[in-house]
Amino acid sequence: MEWEIVIGLEVHVQLSTQSKLFSGASTRFGAPPNTQACAIDLAMPGTLPVPNEQAFRYAVMFGLAMNAEISKRSVFERKNYFYPDLPKGYQTTQLAEPIVGAGEIEIHLEDGSSKSVRLHHAHLEEDAGKSLHEDFQGMSGIDLNRAGTPLIEIVSEPDMRSAAEAVAYLRKIHSIVTYLGISDGDMSQGSMRCDANVSVRLKGEEKLGTRTELKNINSFRFVERAIKVEAQRQIDLIEDGGQVVQETRLYDADKNETRSMRSKEVANDYRYFPCPDLLPVELDDDYIEAIRRELPELPDAKSARLAGEYGLSVYDADQLTQERASADFFEAATRQCGQPKLVANWMMGELAALLNRKEIGIEQSPVSATQLAGLIERIVDNTISSKIAKQVFEAIANGEGDADTVIEQRGLKQVSDTGAIEQMVDEVIANSTAQVENYRNADEAKRPKMMGYFVGQIMKASKGQANPQVINKILKDKLDALL
């Protein structure tokens, strides 16, 4: 039996506004508990919400970037449930009339193929606070700083067919929101959170299988693993004659398994209805078109431009533009050193490996775009070889300063001084009588290849610092003189 996995994602993205969706309290991350929870956020009696214009602007930007319909009229509703991190006892959200309607985006997969994923809708809503579970005399502590922070919830159609597609979609969303500058997209701080609806069905079957909802998966890697393990669980269950139960499940990254959240299974009845403290929001064409005109260049456009302007391969261009910070890094470095291919190679090679090792994003890169461009300039002007450049790169990463400083302090400058190289060449020839003999007896055509041995010896003697081009020239002259 061949199974097909069907995935839909609900992605919550915290918008990087200064103030909350319905109050003037700050949204800054990391403040002491409840110091950014004002009377409105605390649902004090008689307090009332007034929506933040910037949140609407950001939602419209997102909708336009997703090629989605923008609703000129949207309505906030109340979603009623009790939880200590939800002060009003309802979440103000949108349901029947969300700000962003249906849309569609392209995702790019590793094998070079593309696929389109449909957006069901995206709506604005307020975030909840946090329950802290460490012990306070057997009680939980509630911090409402996050309560009221604006979110957009982005709901896809169940269009993804593998964990890899889900990750590609999620990366695309991440890429779009960070390009737009409407969110920092930081999954580790919860600025971007993902719920996955997963079901399986036999290939060819049209009807969707019963789905489970995986809650709050907080990294790209976990999204992939959680979906894989959940899909496999469902397949095993069905193949063993069982049935999938529609439920909410939690992914346990330590055990790499999903488990049922029984406590959430109490029949929910959210009793949505239009929030009577708020009126319908109406946006006109001028407002929407003004935002459209100011949209920054988006990843797909940027990728196409980089490929065209700098002669990069489509794959390279896609990789470099996935994150705005990475594209900015590339363009800054290229502008300085004028070597797009070298910059691309270094970014996807050494730099990517370094960031991966340190588990940090390019925003926190210990090697700046200026520093990388400086390094490439020294390769291009033959001050250092590519091989030495790797050493210099590591040194820059370790905080030893820019390329010139490292080269200077470590004495890594390539030796191009003919006198010194001549002396090394002479020594090597003198100590390699057998090889010199072979060279002399060899065919004209084979000789260039045989020079490699001598070059290697000379490089070794120079500790890699001799300029290979200078070596080649002097060596050839000297060997040819012996013919």
Add this chain to the structure above:
Amino acid sequence: MAVDAQTVHRLAELARIAISEETLEEVSGRLGDVLKLVDQLQTVNTEGVAPMAHPLDATQRLRPDQATETDCREEMQAIAPQTEDGLYLVPKVID
């Protein structure tokens, strides 16, 4: 029309209001009376009438994005039932 006990229990659970068994019958009877009153709504044809959530057809004003509030934790928590280290305390939240 009385509302059955099961329905009253479900409503009380959704609304998080403890209702004692002794008052259950009275509550369900009175709820039934109210529902009978509101059932008169079913006598009118409202086909094609748009629901009206607000008396005036006004639209929402939006607020500029400015952090205008300052820390008021001390003042707000002075009237809270139980706090510690700036947190509101509740019986353990189990996920």
Add this chain to the structure above:
Amino acid sequence: MHQLTIAEIIKGLREKQFSSVEITRHLLERIQQQDARYNSFITVTAEQALAQATAADERLAAGKAPALCGVPIAHKDIFCTRGVRTSCGSRMLDNFVPPYDAAVVEGFERAGAVSLGKTNMDEFAMGSSNESSFYGPVKNPWDTSRVPGGSSGGSAAAVAALLCPGATATDTGGSIRQPAALTNTTGVKPTYGRVSRWGMVAFASSLDQGGPIARTAEDAALMLSVMADVDPRDSTNLQRPAEDFTRDLGQSISGLKIGVPKEYFGEGLDSATGERVQEALREYEKLGAQLVEISLPHTHLAVPAYYVIAPAEASANLSRFDGVRYGYRCENPADLRDLYMRSRGEGFGEEVQRRILVGTYALSAGYYDAYYNKAQQVRRLIKQDFVQAFGQVDVIMGPTAPSPAFALGAKQADPVSMYLEDIYTIAINLAGVPAMSLPCGTVDGLPVGLQIIGNYLDEARMLNVAHQYQRATDWHKASAV
């Protein structure tokens, strides 16, 4: 001094016939001596009132007195007052001292008024008799065995008992007008959105509206002028700049077209009450007005629609009272669920619980369309009734309440009979138009109220129409005490 109207107090203060401290102290003493009989106050803020009066006297002396400088009033205990307990008539908020003021309270402070304290009310403004208050029922000064009406029963009784010349109140389905009718006072419910709801504890957000209760239309106009203002904190506020609602009081009403809805004089109306209202209409004819019979055909659906919409909104509005951040918390909760269930079970009274359950039912899965959505559709039909009527007439008149004040306890066992107290007032809240009640006679020594309904934002004319009647008649001058 306690018989003076607000207009007379303003004059007396400016003419130095008495000081704000004198009249404030006098009224505080009256409250202390007499309010045990009526229970119209929950909290009396004597010290604060005298401090405000002293400050007012200084401003009066300096000739820098704003509109209501030195005038003592009281606030319904639904308006948040910084540093003064705001209970909303509920055990839930018995210990609640807000760190902020309601917009209405700010308005009176800006106008220089003196606040004597907080008046009693039905719990969370849910009731028409003031018997659902955690602080005990309010008694009608006209007959202390009877109810003063509700939910603003405390404000109405305090004004009727001459404990203060005016008091703030709120009206969600009749809570200003019905108690005004039952206590021979003048109460105004403005157009929805006129008065900011900021800091006014919400019952049903799309219906709630603050307004004044006073002894004359002129005084109500003076109070409304400091209550109605722009407030960016309330999204539903109409953002209409403050107006002088006394500006048209003196205008003649000759040629005024008064709509008389036949639905307001049918079954359910006490005949003697109906006669008083008819007499008032005849008085208006004498003043040169013209009566036009009109129809508001969906009137009979107003109470059913209201008892879906108001409880639905309330069920969500009252979810914030959960024992976590403020207000009542039950003793030793066993777990989180127990904290919620008992705090709310013990903190809310019976009527509040009932309305929350009704609202929860109306919004729950499978019932939303049949109840909530249907009620919202009916609401539009009701609004259209008024819009059509105001195409023909300038104001609409009828009874405020179907009968005079009833005995304490008479309707407590039957909530639906209590709900029908508001059959003539509720449609006005659903439509959002302004309306008021003013005294128009008595039945067996108990006051009867005439209701005047105005077109949207037409409060100035409505008050003019009421004032002209009060110039021609003395009903409003009749006193309970």
